[in-house]
Amino acid sequence: MEALAVGSAPPRPGLAAPTRYSNVRRPRTLAIAAAGRPFAPRLTWNPPPETGARAPRLPAAPAPRWLGSEVDAVATSSHATDPAADAASAGAPAEIAGVDGIRIRRRPVTGPPVHYVGPFQFRLENEGNTPRNILEKIVWDKDVEMKERRPLYMLKGPLEAAPPARDFVGALKASYDRTGVPALIAEVKKASPSRGVLREDFDPGSFDYLEAIRRAGVKCSLLCKEFIIDAWQLYYARSKCADAVLLIAAVLPDRDIKFHDEREMDRVLGIDGVQLIGINNRNLETFEVDIGNTKKLLEGERGQIIAQNNIIVVGESGLFTPDHISFVQNAGVKAVLVGESLIKQEDPGKAITGLFGKDISHASAA
Numbered sequence: 001m002e003a004l005a006v007g008s009a010p011p012r013p014g015l016a017a018p019t020r021y022s023n024v025r026r027p028r029t030l031a032i033a034a035a036g037r038p039f040a041p042r043l044t045w046n047p048p049p050e051t052g053a054r055a056p057r058l059p060a061a062p063a064p065r066w067l068g069s070e071v072d073a074v075a076t077s078s079h080a081t082d083p084a085a086d087a088a089s090a091g092a093p094a095e096i097a098g099v100d101g102i103r104i105r106r107r108p109v110t111g112p113p114v115h116y117v118g119p120f121q122f123r124l125e126n127e128g129n130t131p132r133n134i135l136e137k138i139v140w141d142k143d144v145e146m147k148e149r150r151p152l153y154m155l156k157g158p159l160e161a162a163p164p165a166r167d168f169v170g171a172l173k174a175s176y177d178r179t180g181v182p183a184l185i186a187e188v189k190k191a192s193p194s195r196g197v198l199r200e201d202f203d204p205g206s207f208d209y210l211e212a213i214r215r216a217g218v219k220c221s222l223l224c225k226e227f228i229i230d231a232w233q234l235y236y237a238r239s240k241c242a243d244a245v246l247l248i249a250a251v252l253p254d255r256d257i258k259f260h261d262e263r264e265m266d267r268v269l270g271i272d273g274v275q276l277i278g279i280n281n282r283n284l285e286t287f288e289v290d291i292g293n294t295k296k297l298l299e300g301e302r303g304q305i306i307a308q309n310n311i312i313v314v315g316e317s318g319l320f321t322p323d324h325i326s327f328v329q330n331a332g333v334k335a336v337l338v339g340e341s342l343i344k345q346e347d348p349g350k351a352i353t354g355l356f357g358k359d360i361s362h363a364s365a366a
């Protein structure tokens with residue numbers, strides 16, 4: 001299974017100059033950075049939870065109609081849209097994944113905000129147990145979710161039963177060579193934190209769908225677009241037929257992947273043997289989208305390193321028109337990860353042709 005590294009968005013005021021390339025091949029020591037803004041602690045209380053039951057699992061479904069041959073790879077998002085859900089962690093010591101780009105604390109520093117006194121549930125919120133941005137919130141929720149995971153040995157059977165992983169990077173390269181435009185990774189999602197619901201009556205957010213898509217005979221490679229914080233998730237994704245996973249530099253320690261700005265990108269370029277990286281045009285702190293970010297990050301020495309090492313760059317987010325595709329292609333991108341502009345349209349074939357300004361399906365080459 002392969003990993004797609006992703007990163008993005010313009011630098012924000014207050015960030016230091018990018019790491020020099022002479023240093024990027026050595027893992028850097030990471031420091032804990034305190035939040036720079038004032039924080040007012042709050043005390044609230046909620047009625048006791050009625051039940052500890054978990055949300056029911058979705059039944060497996062046939063592959064969505066629009067997973068056709070014009071798609072080079074499919075990315076599935078399992079993240080729901082509820083940024084307000086509680087992050088009740090076990091209160092392990094906080095760990096900062098990195099000071100580069102968005103600052104993510106892997107767990108609440110001061111433990112979970114929820115305390116029980118008799119029948120009452122109190123929330124003692126302070127800076128240490130309140131997420132600073134949506135990505136941190138998602139990571140904390142994921143950390144809680146991980147505590148309920150099945151033991152690894154239980155994945156042995158499903159792992160052995162999974163069909164072999166397909167060559168994700170090879171599929172992207174082949175598509176680029178065939179069409180002359182960036183390969184398409186089509187993200188299948190109902191909604192996103194920044195854009196809300198994109199498609200009503202559609203909920204592909206389940207690992208079971210990943211497996212159902214593969215077993216339904218869809219030929220393209222499958223990217224599991226999950227918030228990965230634990231090695232267990234890699235095995236689980238593979239057991240559910242994922243061919244690749246997406247790793248986010250902002251939430252992972254130096255040895256892992258996805259990035260968001262110059263310094264995150266430098267960390268990623270410092271990983272030996274990295275073959276595929278993504279640049280997210282969406283700033284995950286502010287949700288602003290700027291496709292100029294891709295160009296900026298690929299200019300100069302970084303672009304040269306990428307070219308020398310034959311690394312495939314994926315342009316991500318905010319791509320809606322053939323001009324957008326040309327812009328990121330001219331910047332050096334050989335694949336694109338597209339969600340909103342396709343998922344909001346009824347006819348996927350027409351949507352893809354509209355996005356690229358031409359038919360890129362295999363049928364067009366016949």
Ligand SMILES: O=C(O)c1ccccc1NCC(=O)[C@H](O)[C@H](O)COP(=O)(O)O
Nearest residue numbers: 192193194195316317318337338339340
């Ligand atoms: O898109 C979000 O709101 C978001 C929020 C928090 C973490 C990640 C988020 N998006 C990640 C993505 O990679 C996009 O879904 C992907 O690049 C596709 O973008 P788009 O074509 O603009 O839907």
